[in-house]
Amino acid sequence: MEYDLIVVGGGPAGLSGALKAAQNGVRVALIDRQEQLGGQLVKQTHKFFGWSQRYAGVRGIEIGRRLRDAVCAEPRITVFAGTEALGYYPDNSLLIESPSGVSRITAKTFLFATGAQERMLLFRGNDLPGVYGAGAVQTLMNVYGVRPGRSVLMVGSGNIGLIVSYQLRQAGVTVRAIVEALPQVGGYAVHASKVRRLGIPILTRHSIKEAHGTECVEGATIWEVDDKFRGIPGTEKDLDVDVICLATGLTPLGDLLWQAGVSMTYVPELGGFVPIYDENMETERPGIFVAGDAAGIEEASTAMLCGEIAGLSVAAKIGKIPRQRFEEERNALAQELSALRSGPLSNKVRTGYERIRALVQGRRGR
Amino acid sequence: MTGLRIEEHPILDFPKRKKVKFFFEGREMEGYEGEPIAAALHAAGVKVLHHSLKLARPRGFFCAIGNCSSCLMIVDGVPNVRACTERLREGMSVERQVGRGPSLTGR
Secondary structure, three states: OEEEEEEEOOOHHHHHHHHHHHHOOOOEEEEOOOOOOOHHHHHOOOEOOOEOOEOOOOEHHHHHHHHHHHHHHOOOEEEEOOOEEEEEEOOOEEEEEEOOEEEEEEEEEEEEOOOEEEOOOOOEOOOOOOEEEHHHHHHHHHHOOEOOOOEEEEEOOOHHHHHHHHHHHHOOOEEEEEEEOOOOOOOOHHHHHHHHHOOOOEEEOEEEEEEEOOOOOOEEEEEEEOOOOOEOOOOOEEEOOOEEEEOOOEEEOOHHHHHOOOOEEEEHHHOEEEEOEOOOOEEOOOOEEEOHHHHOOOOHHHHHHHHHHHHHHHHHHOOOOOHHHHHHHHHHHHHHHHHHOOOHHHHHHHHHHHHHHHHHHHHHHO | OOOOEOOOOOOOOOOOOOEEEEEEOOEEEEEEOOOEHHHHHHHOOOOOOEEOOOOOOEEOOOOOOOOOOOOEEEEOOEEEEEOOOOEOOOOOEEEEEEOOOOOOOOO
8 A cells, every 4th residue: 555645653743744744635653662652752741831822731651642632533544553653665665574574665755754763861870770761761650550659859950850850759759859969950940840849859060970880770869960061079978769760852853864864964053964954844855754842842732733834734745725725724834833932942943943944044055 | 459459649640551461580470451560560569670791789779760770670581671661471481690691693
């Protein structure tokens, strides 16, 4: 069976892209390696701020449920859950491994919405069991109902570090401290105050020095850091923790993009190597589109909008919708997107996207 | 099961699932059918899942989404199974893996 579009990744970007495309007449195959669609939304118990009245005050798990239900009710979408993408081939096929075995599916276009992975931090003992990525802690508690341990040191005070600290408390786990190497808290003030009201100290200009333990984490030492993030000897404090949770950022999962030969570029503001793509979310390999964290680390609201733009662009590219209607709809989505990115906390990603835009325009001018 | 299972939560419900028995290093253990092996082991207090290739350092799970390869275990004799995504079934035999694990071809 040939599809018009294969979407790899059933998180907020992939689900939104698949829906938008299918609603415009595109026949879609959606694959995800997890059995439950939703990506990171399945573990996000906090309420979203939303935008333009969309999803305001709705919990991530509920947004995931709505998108999942819509995708499953859409006759033009075939879902391959519990299925991994093994490789892209230039004859426009994708090798996949599903519970029933390895097979190949083909399509005219692709949307790679493969998400991100956690970033590691360098310190002694960072490989001990008990050191987890923040996403893993969220999965373990909010999806599987198991506490990661009894007492946690959270490293990083971005929104993920703050929200996961709050969620740990909801699950009955003690959070000893949140350490932040920068002089100020990274995440939104509303999340930080919530965490402080619970009595969890946020220590800025602090980082982890080492993890203790032989078989697994039995404690941690933190210390103050200077302006260059170097530890200051003599400021060490020992914490009695059995879990060290790293919320030190994400980096795009670009394996499939690299393998498919998409042009990539290093943009630190977007989390590392990202694909080069235009305003329609299309990469320099025609017919391969990207959206979500794989295209640059941001958050679920912008991922859904970028997914919609990609889905719409696919519909236009294969002639399912007229050019003019496409441009009108895309411009409206792009406007919502720039409104979402207008706040001061989006300075970094805006710089990142401007770099990509400049690169694309430079190449077009040549 | 130890106190690591969340019984009450202000937002989430964890529906009761079927309990199954499985074997970890020959020891009989209990978990819920269909949950990842690593979740059942973690709830039973087992944090070390694997020993690293060069220095045989203990490894637990790190990413919990089948991405990082920190949790590779031997399941029913098959090495390199990702314990953080592989679902638990009645009677499964689960063992810690050292390095790449045993060769299936006997070499």
